[in-house]
Amino acid sequence: MSVKVLILICFLSAVLAYPRDDRQDQWRQNPQPPQRQPQFNLQGGGSPKQGIDLSLDTRVPVWQSHNGRHEFDATGQYSQHLGGRYGNSPPNWGVGGQYTFRF
Numbered sequence: 001m002s003v004k005v006l007i008l009i010c011f012l013s014a015v016l017a018y019p020r021d022d023r024q025d026q027w028r029q030n031p032q033p034p035q036r037q038p039q040f041n042l043q044g045g046g047s048p049k050q051g052i053d054l055s056l057d058t059r060v061p062v063w064q065s066h067n068g069r070h071e072f073d074a075t076g077q078y079s080q081h082l083g084g085r086y087g088n089s090p091p092n093w094g095v096g097g098q099y100t101f102r103f
Helices: 002-017 025-031
Strands: 039-048 050-062 070-082 093-103
Touching: none
Parallel strands: none
Antiparallel strands: 039 050, 050 070, 070 093
16 A cells, blocks of 8 residues: 555656746747846945945946847946045956856
């Protein structure tokens, strides 16, 4: 009797795990990718005696393919230590790009 129950459980597991094919409906609808917004991240902290650390990161969408699988974003960053015992540090700047591909 336990063998029959084991076979039944295996059969039910296989039926429930069988993948559904919903991809055909997705390709027929030709969905448009969502509009992406620029992202900004500003961080800072410290105290007047020790100085303040300031950091700004940004990511701006430049290009996106019609199906939304390919994207290119421009990135930039700025950071600097302001005030405190040792004064201001020189600013750190950076620019770059980020390519994304979705499988």
